[in-house]
Amino acid sequence: MxxxxxxxxxxxVLDYIRAQQNKDQLRxxxxxxxxxxxxxxxxxxxxxxxLIFEDQLAALERDSRRHGTVGEDxxxxxxxxxxxxxxxxGITIDVAYRFFATDKRKFIVADTPGHEQYTRNMATxxxxxxxxxxxxxxxxxxxxxxxxxxxxxxxxxxxxxxxxVNKIDLVDFSQERFDEIERDFAALGGNFRFETVVSIPxxxxxxxxxxxxxxxxxxxxxxxxxxxxxxxxxGEKETAAEFRFPVQWVNRPNxxxxxxxxxxxxxxxxxxxxxxVAASGKSSTVTRIVNGFSDVDSARAGEAVTLVxxxxxxxxxxxxxxxxxxxxxxxxxxxxxxxxxxxxxxxPGRSYLLKIGTRTVTATLTALAHxxxxxxxxEAPAETLALNEIALAEFSLSAPIAIDAYAANRTTGSFILxxxxxxxxxxxxxxxxxxxxxxxxxxxxLDVDKEARAESLRQxxxxxxxxxxxxxxxxxxxSIVEKKLHLEGRHTYVLDGDNIxxxxxxxLGFSDADRVENIRRVAEVSRLFVDAGLIVLVSFISPxxxxxxxxxxxxxxxxxxxxxxxxxxDECRKRDPKGLYAKADAGEIxxxxxxxxxxxxxxxxxxxxxxxxxxxxxAAEDVLNHLRRAGIIAANGYVFGGEGI
Amino acid sequence: xxxxxxxxxxxxxxxxxxxxxVAAEFRNPVMLYSIGKDSSVMLHLAMKAFYPSKxxxxxxxxxxxxxxxxxxxxxxxxxxxxxxxxxIHTNPEGLAQGINPFDHGSSVHTHIMKTEALKQxxxxxxxxxxxxxxxxxxxxxxxKERVFSFRTASHTWxxxxxxxxxxxxxxxxxxxxxxxxxFPLSNWTELDIWQYILAENIPMVPLYYAAPRPVVExxxxxxxxxxxxxxxxxxxxxxxxxVRFRTLGCYPLTGAIESDAATLPAIxxxxxxxxxxxxxxxxxxxxxxxxxxxxxxxxxx
Numbered sequence: 001m002x003x004x005x006x007x008x009x010x011x012x013v014l015d016y017i018r019a020q021q022n023k024d025q026l027r028x029x030x031x032x033x034x035x036x037x038x039x040x041x042x043x044x045x046x047x048x049x050x051l052i053f054e055d056q057l058a059a060l061e062r063d064s065r066r067h068g069t070v071g072e073d074x075x076x077x078x079x080x081x082x083x084x085x086x087x088x089x090g091i092t093i094d095v096a097y098r099f100f101a102t103d104k105r106k107f108i109v110a111d112t113p114g115h116e117q118y119t120r121n122m123a124t125x126x127x128x129x130x131x132x133x134x135x136x137x138x139x140x141x142x143x144x145x146x147x148x149x150x151x152x153x154x155x156x157x158x159x160x161x162x163x164x165v166n167k168i169d170l171v172d173f174s175q176e177r178f179d180e181i182e183r184d185f186a187a188l189g190g191n192f193r194f195e196t197v198v199s200i201p202x203x204x205x206x207x208x209x210x211x212x213x214x215x216x217x218x219x220x221x222x223x224x225x226x227x228x229x230x231x232x233x234x235g236e237k238e239t240a241a242e243f244r245f246p247v248q249w250v251n252r253p254n255x256x257x258x259x260x261x262x263x264x265x266x267x268x269x270x271x272x273x274x275x276x277v278a279a280s281g282k283s284s285t286v287t288r289i290v291n292g293f294s295d296v297d298s299a300r301a302g303e304a305v306t307l308v309x310x311x312x313x314x315x316x317x318x319x320x321x322x323x324x325x326x327x328x329x330x331x332x333x334x335x336x337x338x339x340x341x342x343x344x345x346x347x348p349g350r351s352y353l354l355k356i357g358t359r360t361v362t363a364t365l366t367a368l369a370h371x372x373x374x375x376x377x378x379e380a381p382a383e384t385l386a387l388n389e390i391a392l393a394e395f396s397l398s399a400p401i402a403i404d405a406y407a408a409n410r411t412t413g414s415f416i417l418x419x420x421x422x423x424x425x426x427x428x429x430x431x432x433x434x435x436x437x438x439x440x441x442x443x444x445x446l447d448v449d450k451e452a453r454a455e456s457l458r459q460x461x462x463x464x465x466x467x468x469x470x471x472x473x474x475x476x477x478x479s480i481v482e483k484k485l486h487l488e489g490r491h492t493y494v495l496d497g498d499n500i501x502x503x504x505x506x507x508l509g510f511s512d513a514d515r516v517e518n519i520r521r522v523a524e525v526s527r528l529f530v531d532a533g534l535i536v537l538v539s540f541i542s543p544x545x546x547x548x549x550x551x552x553x554x555x556x557x558x559x560x561x562x563x564x565x566x567x568x569x570d571e572c573r574k575r576d577p578k579g580l581y582a583k584a585d586a587g588e589i590x591x592x593x594x595x596x597x598x599x600x601x602x603x604x605x606x607x608x609x610x611x612x613x614x615x616x617x618x619a620a621e622d623v624l625n626h627l628r629r630a631g632i633i634a635a636n637g638y639v640f641g642g643e644g645i
Numbered sequence: 646x647x648x649x650x651x652x653x654x655x656x657x658x659x660x661x662x663x664x665x666x667v668a669a670e671f672r673n674p675v676m677l678y679s680i681g682k683d684s685s686v687m688l689h690l691a692m693k694a695f696y697p698s699k700x701x702x703x704x705x706x707x708x709x710x711x712x713x714x715x716x717x718x719x720x721x722x723x724x725x726x727x728x729x730x731x732x733i734h735t736n737p738e739g740l741a742q743g744i745n746p747f748d749h750g751s752s753v754h755t756h757i758m759k760t761e762a763l764k765q766x767x768x769x770x771x772x773x774x775x776x777x778x779x780x781x782x783x784x785x786x787x788x789k790e791r792v793f794s795f796r797t798a799s800h801t802w803x804x805x806x807x808x809x810x811x812x813x814x815x816x817x818x819x820x821x822x823x824x825x826x827x828f829p830l831s832n833w834t835e836l837d838i839w840q841y842i843l844a845e846n847i848p849m850v851p852l853y854y855a856a857p858r859p860v861v862e863x864x865x866x867x868x869x870x871x872x873x874x875x876x877x878x879x880x881x882x883x884x885x886x887x888v889r890f891r892t893l894g895c896y897p898l899t900g901a902i903e904s905d906a907a908t909l910p911a912i913x914x915x916x917x918x919x920x921x922x923x924x925x926x927x928x929x930x931x932x933x934x935x936x937x938x939x940x941x942x943x944x945x946x
Binding site for chain 2: 020096124263290302358410411414
């Protein structure tokens with residue numbers, strides 16, 4: 001339809017707009033290495049679909065003269081290279097989203113960089129894409145990067161691939177070259193699960209076969225890139241899949257209305273459907289479906305609605321509704337492919353927040369099965385996972401949750417990992433399966449519990465967690481505190497870093513991963529001792545906040561007392577009771593805390609104890625005073641009666 | 646293919662999901678309401694997201710004191726009609742110093758009365774999340790912005806250190822003082838917005854529709870004389886022209902276009918044949934290509 005004709009009536013416009021309202025949306029991703037012409041291709045699509053306005057074109061001409069790399073021509077890549085820094089470096093640095101539309105479809109393009117951060121950024125762009133355009137430079141053919149891109153696209157569940165053989169003008173529009181590249185791609189291997197792979201010879205710079213058919217490649221009979229993007233059937237597997245509804249928000253304006261708001265992850269729901277809460281197994285029937293301001297009869301995958309149920313059953317944010325006969329697995333352990341996205345490595349034993357659907361739980365990495373090399377697809381054993389690495393990993397969770405495999409459901413089978421200290425998003429996961437191991441070991445309910453044991457010992461159990469640098473005085477102070485508690489008739493036990501490393505933890509070294517495991521075991525032992533009714537004094541350097549937080553989380557409210565023995569490193573070095581600083585300074589000990597391994601001081605410990613210029617007895621008295629104030633031991637120094645517990 | 650949700654329904658559902666996610670995860674969210682068409686669509690989506698409840702957060706308008714009068718009356722009517730809470734904030738220091746776009750220029754005025762005012766208000770009320778109606782298709786630096794965009798305790802944005810955002814899983818974790826700007830319209834284009842306004846019959850400020858208005862030609866733009874604070878310079882004449890606005894802001898900084906599109910279909914027709922982007926009507930974007938990125942780093946929406 002040509003709207004340059006001003007005579008088009010309002011009715012004609014309205015008809016056109018109404019027709020447009022039914023067009024669908026295709027989200028795709030472009031990937032290629034630095035010089036494959038990715039930004040030029042997107043610029044070309046925007047330019048040819050007339051989404052570049054006159055003022056933007058004028059700005060583009062200005063920018064081309066300043067930053068351009070194609071001489072006097074307009075550099076289409078500058079249309080999409082957004083941020084200042086990357087313009088100067090001539091590369092894109094992050095994920096950007098571009099939009100264009102034809103009469104048939106609206107397109108959302110994720111533009112991701114081709115340099116070293118590619119895995120993280122490409123995975124981000126791929127996570128919401130229906131299709132991926134893999135760019136290959138016709139002169140260079142398939143590169144290591146092409147293998148990576150295909151692998152990541154497949155891992156993220158993209159089912160449709162376009163192999164765009166770009167810069168075909170620079171190989172004289174050669175059919176032989178194009179056929180060769182197409183054959184090489186088919187021979188890549190890698191067990192990809194693509195449903196369609198379409199190869200198209202293009203020149204993004206000159207526009208051949210991008211939006212209009214090239215007159216320079218009569219041998220090519222297939223669609224142009226745009227024709228293919230407009231017509232490729234990416235289906236809607238989600239609607240055909242089992243019904244899943246992660247509850248986002250409980251809608252309760254008054255006593256007469258109680259609804260559960262959320263987006264259908266998959267499947268279909270109708271009024272009268274029987275639904276079950278995955279975790280509790282409680283069931284009810286859908287009596288109303290509210291979509292926007294209206295009641296509707298049904299809703300399908302992707303729609304954001306509010307469901308009203310016949311019965312008042314306990315449902316809150318994070319619950320997943322399904323059909324009674326098609327329920328997701330519920331487990332507190334899962335295996336998943338994980339893409340690591342942070343500079344600090346993923347460590348076994350460390351706990352992270354895991355957000356899946358609308359549910360957030362604590363997840364601890366229990367095992368790394370293997371790493372996957374994204375270039376060769378080879379699997380290799382792994383201790384830790386570094387930035388941009390991918391592995392098959394197992395996590396144990398703080399609570400049982402509803403889980404689907406990613407291959408079956410892209411929404412209820414995907415999760416992100418969040419660092420508990422920095423709050424950064426540090427990883428992305430695709431569930432392989434719920435692990436059954438944990439679900440077969442049920443908690444043994446015991447008649448004699450922590451309260452009963454504590455009462456018979458006539459005390460309030462707690463963990464006094466002493467943290468600080470080597471030589472700060474932790475063990476000295478802990479030892480004095482224990483003696484004093486013992487004199488008052490308390491039942492105590494000291495867990496000392498050095499001593500534990502001679503026994504329980506003698507298999508552990510001083511790498512970051514081993515330090516995390518060291519603390520995890522001690523935290524678990526402390527919990528058992530608290531359960532036994534004891535006052536536990538833990539004297540460990542415990543350099544990382546995350547692990548001290550994990551120990552805190554294992555215990556009940558008020559049971560964990562973090563005591564920061566705050567002695568500056570120069571003072572510790574001066575004291576050097578075991579001669580360790582001298583050795584570390586001489587390079588004889590690696591990974592020594594405070595020297596070549598970090599110490600993360602507590603930000604808000606229950607107690608901070610200064611030692612410089614003070615008697616250890618005085619420091620110990622600080623601790624006892626705190627315990628009295630906190631009500632862990634009686635203020636008058638006498639043993640509690642049972643009522644104090 | 647008929648089984649797939651249409652573009653508009655998919656956008657609508659995605660936005661509602663984002664709005665609900667913010668309401669569920671944050672302690673104290675607020676919706677920035679700037680009265681324009683994007684804000685109107687965002688507000689409409691919020692009304693849908695929680696229906697039959699009201700949105701569980703207030704609206705906030707950062708008023709520079711230089712908005713079109715029709716914007717202010719439309720704002721007050723809208724809030725009353727929907728029964729919502731509205732917070733109005735104006736930078737008191739800027740007001741006391743008499744900061745205005747005529748004497749201090751667009752960049753000083755925008756910085757003090759908009760960027761600084763917004764930061765003041767967010768700090769004053771302790772909001773940990775603020776919805777904005779920005780779209781990624783508006784401008785290059787916006788194209789890289791996340792849906793949940795992290796801000797430091799001093800409200801700054803670091804484009805090189807954004808949180809990866811995958812699937813529809815948004816990371817809502819912030820430490821005390823830090824906040825998130827949430828952009829539910831990230832994936833909408835200007836055409837999507839107008840189509841949705843048409844489909845849903847969403848009320849708009851009349852300034853979007855053509856009418857005879859008093860204007861002055863200044864710096865290549867048609868500026869409407871909205872009140873007597875606008876001083877007419879030598880050589881300028883106030884003319885009555887049939888104009889409308891494609892974007893709304895402070896009247897001295899917002900250029901009108903000559904148009905006789907007085908109805909929604911007429912506006913849509915005009916848009917389909919348009920050859921300039923909507924932000925070209927805003928003085929503040931003209932400074933230089935990277936100006937928006939700089940403003941955003943400092944805390945502009």
